[in-house]
Amino acid sequence: MPGRTRTLRFVIVAVLALMAPLLTPLAAEASAPPAPAVGSCHTYDWNTFLGVSDSSAPVSCSGPHVARTVFVGRLWTDEAYSSMLNDPKIIQYMVKQCLVPTQQAIGPWKTVAVAGYDGSFFVPTSAEYGAGARWFRCDVSLPGAGHLYPIPNQHPLASPLSPGQSRCIHLTSQGGLPVACAAPHSYRAAGVVWVPGSAYPSRSTWLAVAQAHCPPIVRTSRWYLTGVSSVRWSAGDHYLTCYRPTTT
Structure with a gap:
């Protein structure tokens, strides 16, 4: 689960079958460290954003922060830690569970389509996992190219969108x-x-729709487009985003 493979970037990707959840508690959870709290805010750096775990303490949401936890779910597995980190079924399960809470934290799908906010997920550290922790955490942040920007203390985050x-x-x-x-x-x-x-x-359909509709939106002969993943499509996001060139 290296780098950006753990983020919920706005690209077209294949979605694997979701891991079927079990309905009974795992024995290892009895003495597990407490799970993170929904609504907590964080000030981690770029390397943590690209990583798989965050052990830093939450900060006050009324002060500067770069991320907010919008959902905490459960890992229904007892497989080895290294295997869990690379299990595509588990990764896709977390992506699926994080998607709607992330959208709700940002705004309607139409706003999400033009907002720079992104979602990511974290799992326990190896030591926490070994002690029985079986949670995963979904955060929303505002990433640039190697930098995280402060986010406001409001809900939804992109209302209004600066x-x-x-x-x-x-x-x-x-x-x-x-x-x-x-x-x-x-x-x-x-x-x-x-x-x-x-x-x-299909890819050709995305391109055909963009070629038919983006030029009058961008009003320039040079433009860019992004679609959405199949999991976002299934969740109700059918928006294609058109971009015009800038000099900034």
């Missing part, structure tokens, strides 16, 4: 990275298009 909190695209050698517009960027979200239908669109 220019610096909007979603932009930072171009890298690997392609475009969605970031908060406070970060260096090459494209800024200019508007969204609702993609009709019930079946998840």
Whole structure:
């Protein structure tokens, strides 16, 4: 689960089958350390954001903070720690569980489509897992390119959405990275298009919809687009985002 594979980035990805939850407590949980609290705020750094665990203490939400916990779920597994970190079923299970609480913390799907906020998840440390901890935590943050920006103490986070909190695209050698517009960027979200239908669109469908609708939104011959993952589509987000170039 290295780096950005643990974030809920706004890209088109395949979704694996979800892990079926068990209905009985795991024996190891009897003496487990307490789980994190929904609503807690945090000030971790970029390396922690890219990591798998965060053992720092929460901070007051009335003061500066870069993340807020919006959901705490349960890991229904007793497999080895290293195996758990790399189990695609568990990763996709956490992504699925984090998705809607993350959306609700940011705003309606139409707002999420143009906001720079992102979701991520954390699991217990190896020592906590060994002591019986079986939780996972979903956080919302405002990432740039190697930096986390402060988030407001309000709900939803993107109401109103400030220019610096909007979603932009930072171009890298690997392609475009969605970031908060406070970060260096090459494209800024200019508007969204609702993609009709019930079946998840193919790549060619995303492109066809964008070619038909993005030019009048961006009003320039050069533009950028992002779609959504199939899990977000299933959750009700059918928005395609159109971006116009910037010089910022």
